Amino acid sequence: MAGGFLRPAVLLRGLQLRRSAHRQLLEAFETSRYRIPAGQLVEVSYEALIRQPLAAVKRIYDELGLSSWPLAQAPLQARIAQACSYTADPVTLPLAAEQRLNDLMEEA
Incomplete structure (x- = not known):
């Protein structure tokens, strides 16, 4: 290395x-x-989670019948607000690695 x-x-x-x-x-x-018993699995698309994270998590609480949403909502809103300011550093790969990664993704 x-x-x-x-x-x-x-x-x-x-x-x-x-x-x-x-x-x-x-x-x-x-x-x-x-x-997995009926009513114990909620699937959320990545796009929905990214687009409207609070709504996506509320849907999970609602579908699972969790009554603690009023307690969870404010901390979740704070965490989402904090995460909104995050910017990922760009990742660059050597050309050969990038091409192989693309090949692997196409095979999946």
């Missing part, structure tokens, strides 16, 4: 392992999701 950066081959191997682990996790979930 030079300058704290991983070599492209190491990055690619890590991406492949994560992709494989993610696929296995999703397959295990899909295989056993029938075991």
